[in-house]
Amino acid sequence: MKINLAVLFGGRSVEHEVSVISACQAMANINSEKYNIIPVYMTKKSEFYTGEKLMDINSYKDIPALLKECTECVFVRSEGKVQLIRQKIKKFGSNLISDIDIAFPIVHGTNVEDGVLQGYLQTLDLPYVGCDVLASAVGMDKYVMKILLKEAGFPVLDCCRFASFDLDRIDECADEVEKKFGYPVIVKPINLGSSVGISKANDRSGLINSMESAFEFSDRILVEPAVVELKEINCAVVGDSESAEASVCEEPVQAKDDDILSFEQKYVGGGKSGGSKGMASLKRKIPADISPEQEEIIRKLAVDAFRCLGCNGVARIDFMIDMASEKIYINEINTIPGSLAFYLWEPKGVKYPQLLEKLIQLALKRHRQAEKINYTFDSNILSMGGSFGAKGSKGSKF
Helix, strand or coil: CCEEEEEEEECCCCCHHHHHHHHHHHHCCCCCCCEEEEEEEECCCCCEEECHHHHCHHHHHHHHHHHHCCEEEEEEEECCEEEEEECCCCCCCCCEEEEECEEEECCCCCCCCCCHHHHHHHHCCCCECCCCHHHHHHHHCHHHHHHHHHHCCCCCCCCEEEEHHHHHHHHHHHHHHHHHCCCCEEEEECCCCCCCCCEEECCHHHHHHHHHHHCCCCCEEEEEECCCCEEEEEEEEEECCCCEEEEEEEEECCCCCCCCCCHHHHHCCCCCCHHHCHHHHCCEECCCCCCHHHHHHHHHHHHHHHHHCCCCEEEEEEEEEECCCCEEEEEEEECCCHHHHHHHCHHHCCCHHHHHHHHHHHHHHHHHHHCCCCCCCCCCCHHHHHHHHHHHHHHCCC
């Protein structure tokens, strides 16, 4: 009997389209003989739809037309199991679409990758692939991630954090940045990925423009010193807090005049068909052009950071090497990386279907472990009836 696997993707995020690409790639590689794959597409308005055509990337050229051929749906928990049912209930016939055994979120960005969706699935008591609520939230918040990693002894760049209300004193914020770092600096939204809203500032005017631009995508931003002689290195990790393994390292390749890899460079790749390949279309060197010593350091840091933050499934940790000083810094962690970073495992002999199976098994392992924990406590408080009154314990003799 097949396992009913719901793949969730899309969502109210600036990385919505990237999620669709990643999910379609994964659904094409999940073992269909073992799993009944049920695509669940989340629109930018947080509506849920399911239907076979959602598995075909070419169907998304006309999303309104696509959704007309799909069924709006919702998850419910009933009689000890999770079910996917029709959102618009029929008066006659069954409204059940399918029982769901496990969820596989393949989402990127705010409102989906940041613990929000994970919390929903956890409330349903539905096993799900990937990081839990806390690790997802920490991984998405670049400032919190830096603080935790720095406290644990990991190498990260210092930064300044600002909130949207600081726009009223933006000149003071610029003074703070100039006093602490000077120029150049990198300005980025605190909780986005895919290079959205990120820019480099070389002077005060550029800094203010960059900050205002970043605030268009998030209510909190951070500013950190730019590494002038920069080499970017990425490394994926798969596993959980108990045991984890690092992939090979990659070096993203960008045009010489570009300071930061753009959204288009990451996901379109400049090619006619690159749009359907996600992060797999990005130009890169695999293995990265670094020394064996640097590779060993980065792979160890990646695994240690993954376990320190309590991650599960697959994550990609992005590093920066300051070529002038040869110092290595952790830049950020992507708890659900684009294309699930499958291209970093293939050089190690791990095919994409094998990686996906590993992620599913890790999710089931975590759920089995959670079932051993007692989350409820029986007491006779409610059996005392109206003795509490409307004021609770304060209005009683309890």
